[in-house]
Amino acid sequence: MKLSNLLVLATDRQADRIVPPTGYTVRLTLFTAASLAFLAVFALALSLATSRVATQWSDALARSSTIRISAPQDQMAAQVAAVESILQTTPGISEFRVLSNEEQAALLEPWLGAGIPIDALPVPALIEVIEAGDGFAAEGLRLRLEAEAPDAVLDDHTRWRQPLVEAAGGLRLLGLLSLLLIGCATAAMITLAAQAALAANKQVIEVLRLVGARDSYIAGAFMRRFTNRAALGATVGAAAGVIAITLLPGTRTSESFLTDLSFEGLGWITPIFVPPVVAVLALLATRHAAARVLKGLP
Amino acid sequence: MIELDNVAYSYGNGPALLSDVSLKLAPGSFHFLTGPSGAGKTTLLKLCYKDLQPTLGHVRFFGVDGPELSRDAVASLRLKIGVVHQDCQFLDHLSVAENIALPLTVSGRPISASDLDDLLGWVGLSDQAMQYPQELSGGERQRAALARAVMTAPDIILADEPTGNVDWDMSLRLLSLLVELNKMGKTVLIATHDLSLIRASKSQVSTRVLRITGGRLTLAGADL
Ligand SMILES: Nc1ncnc2c1ncn2[C@@H]1O[C@H](COP(=O)(O)OP(=O)(O)O)[C@@H](O)[C@H]1O
Ligand SMILES: [Mg+2]
Numbered sequence A: 001m002k003l004s005n006l007l008v009l010a011t012d013r014q015a016d017r018i019v020p021p022t023g024y025t026v027r028l029t030l031f032t033a034a035s036l037a038f039l040a041v042f043a044l045a046l047s048l049a050t051s052r053v054a055t056q057w058s059d060a061l062a063r064s065s066t067i068r069i070s071a072p073q074d075q076m077a078a079q080v081a082a083v084e085s086i087l088q089t090t091p092g093i094s095e096f097r098v099l100s101n102e103e104q105a106a107l108l109e110p111w112l113g114a115g116i117p118i119d120a121l122p123v124p125a126l127i128e129v130i131e132a133g134d135g136f137a138a139e140g141l142r143l144r145l146e147a148e149a150p151d152a153v154l155d156d157h158t159r160w161r162q163p164l165v166e167a168a169g170g171l172r173l174l175g176l177l178s179l180l181l182i183g184c185a186t187a188a189m190i191t192l193a194a195q196a197a198l199a200a201n202k203q204v205i206e207v208l209r210l211v212g213a214r215d216s217y218i219a220g221a222f223m224r225r226f227t228n229r230a231a232l233g234a235t236v237g238a239a240a241g242v243i244a245i246t247l248l249p250g251t252r253t254s255e256s257f258l259t260d261l262s263f264e265g266l267g268w269i270t271p272i273f274v275p276p277v278v279a280v281l282a283l284l285a286t287r288h289a290a291a292r293v294l295k296g297l298p
Numbered sequence B: 001m002i003e004l005d006n007v008a009y010s011y012g013n014g015p016a017l018l019s020d021v022s023l024k025l026a027p028g029s030f031h032f033l034t035g036p037s038g039a040g041k042t043t044l045l046k047l048c049y050k051d052l053q054p055t056l057g058h059v060r061f062f063g064v065d066g067p068e069l070s071r072d073a074v075a076s077l078r079l080k081i082g083v084v085h086q087d088c089q090f091l092d093h094l095s096v097a098e099n100i101a102l103p104l105t106v107s108g109r110p111i112s113a114s115d116l117d118d119l120l121g122w123v124g125l126s127d128q129a130m131q132y133p134q135e136l137s138g139g140e141r142q143r144a145a146l147a148r149a150v151m152t153a154p155d156i157i158l159a160d161e162p163t164g165n166v167d168w169d170m171s172l173r174l175l176s177l178l179v180e181l182n183k184m185g186k187t188v189l190i191a192t193h194d195l196s197l198i199r200a201s202k203s204q205v206s207t208r209v210l211r212i213t214g215g216r217l218t219l220a221g222a223d224l
Helices: A003-010 A023-064 A074-090 A101-112 A138-148 A158-200 A202-210 A213-247 A267-297 B041-048 B071-080 B096-106 B113-122 B138-150 B168-183 B193-199
Strands: A064-069 A093-098 A125-131 A152-155 B002-009 B018-025 B030-034 B055-063 B079-085 B155-162 B186-190 B208-213 B216-219
Touching: A023 A158, A023 A213, A023 A267, A064 A074, A074 A093, A074 A125, A074 A138, A074 A152, A101 A125, A138 A152, A158 A202, A158 A213, A158 A267, A158 B208, A202 A213, A202 A267, A202 B071, A202 B096, A213 A267, A213 B002, A213 B071, B002 B041, B018 B041, B018 B216, B030 B193, B041 B155, B041 B186, B071 B079, B079 B138, B096 B113, B096 B138, B113 B138, B138 B155, B138 B168, B155 B168, B168 B193
Parallel strands: B030 B186, B030 B208, B079 B155, B155 B186
Antiparallel strands: A064 A125, A064 A152, A093 A125, B002 B018, B002 B055, B208 B216
16 A cells, blocks of 8 residues: 555545535445445454353363273272373373362263262262373273273273364355455445546536646545545444444353354454555455546546 | 647648648747638647647647647647636636636645735735636736736747737737737747737837638748
8 A cells, every 4th residue: 555545544634525415326435345344243253252262162172181991990090090090101191180089970970969979979980181292092092001000991082172172264265255255345345435426527627627626636626525435434333333342242251162253352453454455445446446447538 | 849740720620620730839939820700820820839639740848749748748838838718717616816827836836925816916916816717807817818828938829819809909909918928938829810019019029920711721921
């Protein structure tokens, strides 16, 4: 973007009277910019939320696995000890710990109610394994467990984590694609509106050329008009989008893997960029449309 | 200043409307361009302010051949050539004063309120300054067009039927304004089919009268 394009926006109020009221096309631009900015905020929120989810899920789940030992009561202690000694010699594990009866009871509470006599139930022993570095080789660990603790099962979450992370990645891609499409649609709509306005004002442009106006002056007057309206529309639309998102019912609890369709932290700043981007698109689209129309005039 | 050299012009693929036209507008000269309606007077004027490009031949502006001028140079050229268009070419959404100041506005030059007042007074439109072009009478429109043509203090004034829709008294008044400009050193070219206007000018200024007949430009003699 050339500096002169930006300067053109700031200068010469008087020049704006040169272009007659472009009523309908400019209102169309205002409305389009507002709607697309509104959608852009949602697409932004979707992209940010999904990348957050993807990161959370792959981080949280990739770091921890569970070993479940469903041995008969008399072999339980031996197998747990066997698993512990295997884990101690397995590379890529930062720590592990056997869940206490209380923790198990807490896990089961939502299903079985409070105060269950956990000792009386044939519940499996659970060992939580926290990975270190690049993690451990799941297949190797499985083989060793099979040999020394036949009732131990390694649940490394990979099986169900992978499709979720992929889904989140896909959603994020979809959000980015939506943003791209919204940008293209904005440029296309404003090009059409500007072209319609320029065509409707062909007479005016001809007179301006006849009295000695340069192409850049005429294009500048139209660019200012459409860029200002697009920026105004986009500001209103983006603000409405942000308000709508704040009003969405939140589902988040600190424990939940589910994230709302919302912004978080610095993410709240991103909608601020929607109006300038729309304005720049409007500027380029109008300049392009004006160049085409002016090229045809003597 | 403006020089046509063996110029031919035809609209589209039609027959040549003008051919073999050579013309030199020397500084300070006063020309009339006459001929029946449809002869090509407006077309010739448009060639003179580069609204049309010749089909054949050359048009030179202040020594520069037309095709060599960039679009921005053409814009600057139009500030040096004041044109009173046959149909005035006003912007209907701007006031008379704004229309007259338009050449200064679009070229980013400062507009002096007193200059504008003087000019409005000179053409007798002081009371109509804040009106809109469509509210003006024919004579007022022509005078406003003349005021706009001289707003940038151009070297050359091309007037296309400046007395087109006005009564005789108003015609004489417009003529005397153009003669006054010529006396100030401006080069003036008036296209008109009105021979009595040309006769009326005889006592005021020495002129050359050009006539378009059959697509050719000839110097009219004493037969007027
Ligand atoms: N844009 C145009 N396209 C085609 N023919 C035109 C155009 N403008 C003028 N003409 C024709 O050229 C001829 C001369 O027109 P013009 O120069 O306006 O004559 P004048 O001003 O002497 O009355 C007329 O027959 C007119 O119909
Ligand atoms: Mg004519």
